[in-house]
Amino acid sequence: MSDHRIFYRKEDTARYISHLDTMRTFQRALARAELGVRFTQGYHPHADVSILLPLPVGFSSRCEVLECTLLEGTDLERVSERLNAVLPRGLWVEGCAPREKAPKELTWVDYQITLEYDGGTPADWGEQVRALLAQESWVVEKKSKKARTGVTTLDLIPLIRSLTWKEEGDRVVLEGIFAAQNPGLNPQVLVDALAAARGELRSDYARFLRRSLLDSRGETFR
Amino acid sequence: MTRTLERILSRVQKPGRYTGGEYGEVRKDPAQVDFRFALCFPDTYEIGMSNLGLRILYGVLNGMEGVWCQRAFAPWGDMEAEMRAAGLPLFALESGESLRDFDVIGFSLGYEMAYTNVLNMLDLAGLPVRAADRGEDAPLIVAGGTCAYNPEPLAPFIDVFSLGEGEEALPELVELIRRGRQAGWSRKELLREIAGLKGFYVPSLYEVSYHGDGTVAAIEPREGAPFPVTKRIVADLDHSYFPVDTMVPSTEIVQDRATAELFRGCIRGCRFCQAGYVYRPVRAKSEAVAARQALESCRRSGYEEMTLSSLSTSDYRPLVDLCDHLLEYCGPRKINLGLPSLRADNFSMGLMQRLQSGRKSGLTFAPEAGTQRLRDAINKNVTEEDLLNSCRTAFEGGWNAVKLYFMLGLPTETDEDVLGIADLARKVLYTFKKYGTNKARGVRITVSTSCFVPKCHTPFQWEGQVDMDEYRRRVELLRGAMRERAITYNWHDPETSLLEAVFARGDRRLADVIEHAWRAGARFDSWTEYFSMERWLDAFREVGLDPAFYAGRQRSREEILPWSVTDVGVRQDYLWREREQAYRACITPDCRKQCTGCGANSFLKGGKCDE
Numbered sequence: 001m002s003d004h005r006i007f008y009r010k011e012d013t014a015r016y017i018s019h020l021d022t023m024r025t026f027q028r029a030l031a032r033a034e035l036g037v038r039f040t041q042g043y044h045p046h047a048d049v050s051i052l053l054p055l056p057v058g059f060s061s062r063c064e065v066l067e068c069t070l071l072e073g074t075d076l077e078r079v080s081e082r083l084n085a086v087l088p089r090g091l092w093v094e095g096c097a098p099r100e101k102a103p104k105e106l107t108w109v110d111y112q113i114t115l116e117y118d119g120g121t122p123a124d125w126g127e128q129v130r131a132l133l134a135q136e137s138w139v140v141e142k143k144s145k146k147a148r149t150g151v152t153t154l155d156l157i158p159l160i161r162s163l164t165w166k167e168e169g170d171r172v173v174l175e176g177i178f179a180a181q182n183p184g185l186n187p188q189v190l191v192d193a194l195a196a197a198r199g200e201l202r203s204d205y206a207r208f209l210r211r212s213l214l215d216s217r218g219e220t221f222r
Numbered sequence: 223m224t225r226t227l228e229r230i231l232s233r234v235q236k237p238g239r240y241t242g243g244e245y246g247e248v249r250k251d252p253a254q255v256d257f258r259f260a261l262c263f264p265d266t267y268e269i270g271m272s273n274l275g276l277r278i279l280y281g282v283l284n285g286m287e288g289v290w291c292q293r294a295f296a297p298w299g300d301m302e303a304e305m306r307a308a309g310l311p312l313f314a315l316e317s318g319e320s321l322r323d324f325d326v327i328g329f330s331l332g333y334e335m336a337y338t339n340v341l342n343m344l345d346l347a348g349l350p351v352r353a354a355d356r357g358e359d360a361p362l363i364v365a366g367g368t369c370a371y372n373p374e375p376l377a378p379f380i381d382v383f384s385l386g387e388g389e390e391a392l393p394e395l396v397e398l399i400r401r402g403r404q405a406g407w408s409r410k411e412l413l414r415e416i417a418g419l420k421g422f423y424v425p426s427l428y429e430v431s432y433h434g435d436g437t438v439a440a441i442e443p444r445e446g447a448p449f450p451v452t453k454r455i456v457a458d459l460d461h462s463y464f465p466v467d468t469m470v471p472s473t474e475i476v477q478d479r480a481t482a483e484l485f486r487g488c489i490r491g492c493r494f495c496q497a498g499y500v501y502r503p504v505r506a507k508s509e510a511v512a513a514r515q516a517l518e519s520c521r522r523s524g525y526e527e528m529t530l531s532s533l534s535t536s537d538y539r540p541l542v543d544l545c546d547h548l549l550e551y552c553g554p555r556k557i558n559l560g561l562p563s564l565r566a567d568n569f570s571m572g573l574m575q576r577l578q579s580g581r582k583s584g585l586t587f588a589p590e591a592g593t594q595r596l597r598d599a600i601n602k603n604v605t606e607e608d609l610l611n612s613c614r615t616a617f618e619g620g621w622n623a624v625k626l627y628f629m630l631g632l633p634t635e636t637d638e639d640v641l642g643i644a645d646l647a648r649k650v651l652y653t654f655k656k657y658g659t660n661k662a663r664g665v666r667i668t669v670s671t672s673c674f675v676p677k678c679h680t681p682f683q684w685e686g687q688v689d690m691d692e693y694r695r696r697v698e699l700l701r702g703a704m705r706e707r708a709i710t711y712n713w714h715d716p717e718t719s720l721l722e723a724v725f726a727r728g729d730r731r732l733a734d735v736i737e738h739a740w741r742a743g744a745r746f747d748s749w750t751e752y753f754s755m756e757r758w759l760d761a762f763r764e765v766g767l768d769p770a771f772y773a774g775r776q777r778s779r780e781e782i783l784p785w786s787v788t789d790v791g792v793r794q795d796y797l798w799r800e801r802e803q804a805y806r807a808c809i810t811p812d813c814r815k816q817c818t819g820c821g822a823n824s825f826l827k828g829g830k831c832d833e
Contacts, residue, residue, distance in 0.1 A: 013223070013243030016231060017472045021238070025472045028524030029245070031555070045556045046526055058232050086524070088472050089243035205229050 002038075002050065002067035005222070006079065007095045010061045014090025019054040025088065026066055032086040035079065036071035052103060053180060053213070056188060061210035065221075067099065100222045101215060106180045108161055108214040111187045113174040115203035120170050122200045132197055133163060140193045156193060159185035172203075180213065223318065230304040238473040239267035240301060242315030246469035246523075248284040248291070249316055257396055258324040259283050259291040260314050260361070264331070264339035265748070267295040271469070272477035274531060275367070275388070276330055281465040282389045289396060292316040292324075296339040296746070297346070305346060312346035321347035325399060327361045328384075328392070331369035334725035335718055335748035337376060338740040340365070344379070351737065353381050353426060358409050362399065370423075371453075371500055372678040372785035375725045375732040377425035382416055385788055386453030387486075389463055391421045417447040421454035428787060430730055436771055438729060438782040450789040455503070455825050459486065460511045466518035470525070479527035479560070482516030483507065484544075487822075488533035489813040489832060493601045493804050494590070494632065496677035497533055499797075500790045502822035503831035504813060509540035513547045520557055528552065529560040536561075536570040537814075545573060566604055566612040575619050584623035584666075585616050591632055592642025598807045599634050601800075606646065613650050617658040623666040624650055630696045630713075631674040631688035633804060640696045643669060644703035651708055669704065670712045671697065673719035677726050678785040679792065681800035684777040687723040689770065690716040717755040718748065723773035729784035732772070734765040791822040 010022070017025060027047040030037055039045045052065040070079070079096035087093070122128070132138060137155045144152040159179040166173050178185040187208055195202035213221040223241070231237035261280055263270025270276060270293070283291035292314035297305060305312070311320045321327055327347070329340050341351045344363065350356050353363065365376065366384035373383040384391055398419060402412045417424040427447035431439040443449045456462045464483065471478070487504035488497065507515075512530075520528050528548070532538060545559065552559050559577050564570040566587045574585070589604055591597045597604060613624060628643050647669050654665040673693045676682045688696075693716040704711055725732060738761035746752035762769055777783070779798060786794075796819065803810055810818055813832060823829040 013238075013241035014472070016238040016241050018238070021473045024474070025245075025470075027526065028470055031524030031526070032245075032522065039556060057237065086245060088245040088470075089247070205232065207228075 003069040005097055005099050006066040008064045009092045010064050012090035015058055015060050018057050023049055029083055029086050033082040038069035059208040063212045105215045106213055106221045107216040108177045109180045110177050110212040112209040112211055113187050114207040115172045116205040117170050118204045121167050121172055128198050226308050226310055234300045244469045244471050250290045255290040257289045260294050260321050260324040260327045261291055262294045262329045264296050264336040268475040270295045271471050271475045274481050277465045277468045279388050282463050311348045312343055322349055324361045327363050329365040331365050331367035334722045337736050338744040338747055341740045342745045352378050371788050374730045374784045375728045377730045378733040383423040385421050387456050389456055391454045394419055414445055423451040438784055441787050450787050452789040457826055459505050459507045464515045466515055467522050470523050479529050480519040480523050480525040481529055481531050484512050484530055484532040484538045489537050491601055491810055493681040493800055496680050499679050499792050503825055509544050513544055516548055517551050527558040536565045566609045571612045571615040584625055585621055586625040588627040590629055592646050593639045595807050596639040598809050599804045600632055601809050610653050613653045614657045617654050620660055622660050622663050625668045628671045629674040630671045631693055633682055633685045640699050641703050643700055647709050665708050667708055668710045672714040673716040675719050675722045679790050681797045686776040687773045689774055720773050724769050728772045735761045738764050791825055793821040796820045
C-alpha cells in the first residue's frame with residue numbers, strides 16, 4: 001500500500017499517453033525531479049507507482065491520482081513544483097498529500113461529455129435521451145477480456161447517478177455522474193449505447209473530460 | 223491541435239505517435255524563427271526516436287539562433303489513410319505546421335527498405351517526389367545517413383545528399399541557405415553553391431552515362447561540382463555536441479533508454495561490415511567525457527536503463543574504468559547498465575557477469591560464419607575456442623539461453639561452411655551439458671541466419687549475392703543438419719535481402735523502380751505486414767531492369783561503380799587488397815595491432831587514429 005497521492009491533470013497532447021505509459025512517464029519524471037520513492041522488490045526493481053482509475057486514451061482529466069510512497073523527509077509542499085518542471089506537456093501536478101480514503105471508497109466519477117453533430121443536433125435530442133434514461137433497465141453488451149464469450153452485459157441505469165445536458169448549436173454538452181468501479185461506467189459505453197439505441201443520436205465526435213472523483217456520499221475523493 | 227487532427231487521433235492506433243509534446247521537445251516562439259528544418263525519419267515514430275543521430279542533429283540545429291528544427295515520421299497506414307481522406311498534409315510534431323512550409327526537409331536514411339517511405343512522406347507533404355518537378359519555393363530536400371554512401375537510387379528525388387557526420391556540416395548548410403535567401407539566389411544557384419561546401423553531393427549536377435550492357439560508362443560533374451565528394455567527420459568527439467538533455471518520449475519506443483556514445487568507427491575491419499569501413503577513422507571519447515555524458519543523460523532523462531553505444535563496445539580502452547564509474551551512480555538507483563555488441567572473449571564475459579544483476583536472460587553472439595576458414599575470410603576475428611569459452615562462462619554463471627547469428631551466402635562459402643554452423647551450435651550444446659549449473663531448466667540455443675548483402679565501400683562491394691534459390695537450398699541443408707530439440711533455427715526470408723543488395727549498389731535508373739513500386743502501394747517495406755515481393759518484381763518488369771544485374775553480378779575491378787562519386791576516406795585499392803586477402807582466407811590485424819593503411823587517417827590532424 002502506498003503512502004502518498006499525487007493529484008494531476010492530463011490534458012492536451014498528454015491525453016494520448018496510455019495508462020501504462022503514464023506510469024512510466026511518472027517514474028521517469030520522479031527520477032528527473034530527484035524525488036525518491038519506494039521501489040518494488042524482485043528481479044527488476046522499479047519505482048512503485050500506480051494510478052487509481054485508468055483513464056481511457058483520448059480522455060482529458062482534471063482529477064487523476066497517482067499513488068506512490070515518497071521517501072521520508074520529502075517536502076510534500078514542493079512536490080508539484082518539482083514535478084511540473086520535468087513533466088511533458090499536458091501533465092500538470094496540482095498537489096501531493098498523504099493517502100486518505102481507501103481506493104474502494106471511490107464510488108462516482110463526474111464527467112463532462114461533448115457530442116458534436118456536424119449536421120446540427122437532432123431536433124428531439126433531449127426527449128429521446130430522456131426516454132432512454134427512463135427505462136427500468138438499459139442493458140448493453142460490453143467487450144470483456146475475462147468472460148469466456150468475450151462479451152458481458154451491463155445495465156447502465158444503476159450506474160448513472162445523474163445526467164444533465166445543454167444543447168449549444170451543433171453540439172450537446174452533457175454533465176454526468178457515473179459509477180467508478182465494480183462495475184464502472186466508461187462514458188464511451190454510454191455514448192455508444194445512445195447511438196446503438198437511436199441511430200440519429202450518433203454523433204460525429206465525442207470529447208470526454210473527467211472532472212472529479214467522488215466517494216459514496218458525493219464528497220471529493222482524496 | 224486542430225479539430226481535424228483531434229478527430230483523426232480518436233480513430234488511429236497509437237495516437238501518441240502523432241502529437242509531440244514529449245519532455246525535452248524544443249518549442250520556439252515563431253516570431254523569433256527565420257529558419258525551419260524538418261528532421262524526418264522514414265519509419266515509425268518508435269523507430270525514428272530510437273536513432274541517436276537524429277537526436278544529435280535535433281540538438282545541434284535547435285542550438286542555432288533563429289533555427290527551429292522539428293520532427294516528422296512516417297505515419298502508419300491507418301493514419302496515412304485518415305490524413306489523405308481529410309486532406310491533412312504531413313506536419314511536424316512540434317508546431318503542427320505543414321512540412322511544405324519548411325526551408326529544409328532532411329531525411330535520415332539508415333536502410334534501403336525505407337526508400338518508399340521517403341517518397342510517400344514527400345507526397346504526403348504535398349510535394350512532387352522528383353526534384354526536377356519541384357518549384358523554386360519548395361523546401362530543399364536533403365538526405366543523409368549510411369545509405370547516402372550510395373545515393374544513386376534516390377538521386378532523382380533528393381536535392382542534396384549530406385555525406386558522413388552531420389553535426390558540423392548541417393549548420394554550414396543552414397548558413398549558406400540563409401545567405402542565398404538574402405542574396406536572392408535561384409534554386410539552381412543555391413544548389414551550385416551547396417556543391418561547393420565540403421561533404422555535400424548535389425546529384426543534379428552530375429551526368430551519368432551507361433554502356434550497352436547496363437554498367438556505368440561515366441559520371442561527369444557539371445558546373446564545377448567536385449568529384450568525388452568526400453564525407454565529413456567530427457574530428458574531436460570530446461568537444462562535440464552530445465544530447466544529454468534529450469527528449470524522453472511519453473510512449474514506449476524501441477530503444478527506450480539513455481544512450482552514451484563511446485566512440486565512432488571500429489578497429490576490427492570485418493570485411494562484410496559497411497559500418498566498419500564507412501565510419502572510419504576510429505575516434506574515442508575520453509573516459510571523463512563519456513562518463514559525464516552518460517551520467518548527465520541518466521540524470522536528466524530519468525531513464526531506468528542506460529546503454530553504452532558503439533560498434534564494438536569491448537574495444538573501448540577505458541571500458542572497465544567507465545563501467546566502475548557508472549555503476550557507482552547506477553547501482554544505488556537501480557539503473558540497469560547495458561553493453562551491446564560485446565565480443566565473445568574472456569574480458570567481455572567478465573564484464574558482463576559484473577554488470578548483470580537479477581535475472582539472467584539470453585546472451586547473443588554473432589560468429590557470422592560456421593568455420594574458422596570462412597571466419598578468417600571475412601576477417602571476423604573470433605575463434606571457436608573464444609566462443610565456447612564464453613558460453614562456458616555464461617552457462618557456469620547460470621545463463622541458459624544463447625542466440626547465435628550467422629550469415630549465409632558469404633563470399634567463398636561452401637556447403638562445409640554451412641554445415642559448420644550446425645557443428646558449432648552442437649558444440650555450444652555440449653558445453654552446456656558439461657558446464658551448465660542449471661541443467662534442470664534446460665538450455666535454449668537459437669541459431670539465426672540471414673542472407674548476406676554485399677554493401678558499397680566494403681571489400682565485398684564487387685561480389686555477387688547468392689540468388690534466393692541458392693540461399694534457400696543452404697537454409698534447407700542447415701536445417702536438416704540441426705535436429706536437436708534444444709536448438710531452434712530461424713532464418714530470414716531472402717526477398718528483402720535481394721532488394722537491399724539491389725539498392726545498396728544500384729544506379730540512378732533504379733529510381734524508376736522505386737517510384738513505380740511506391741505508386742503501386744509500396745511503403746514500410748521493412749514491415750512484413752506491408753511488404754510484397756510481387757509488387758517489387760512487377761516494378762522491375764515494368765521499368766525493364768533486372769534485379770540480378772545489380773544483386774547477383776560479380777563486378778570487375780575496372781567497372782565504374784555507381785557510388786564512386788562518394789568518398790569515405792578508405793581507398794578503393796585497399797578494399798580490393800582486402801578482397802584478395804579474403805579469397806586467401808588471410809586475416810588482417812585490427813587497427814590497434816598495426817595500421818594497415820586504409821587511408822581514413824587522412825581525416826585527422828597528424829594522421830593518427832584511435833588516440
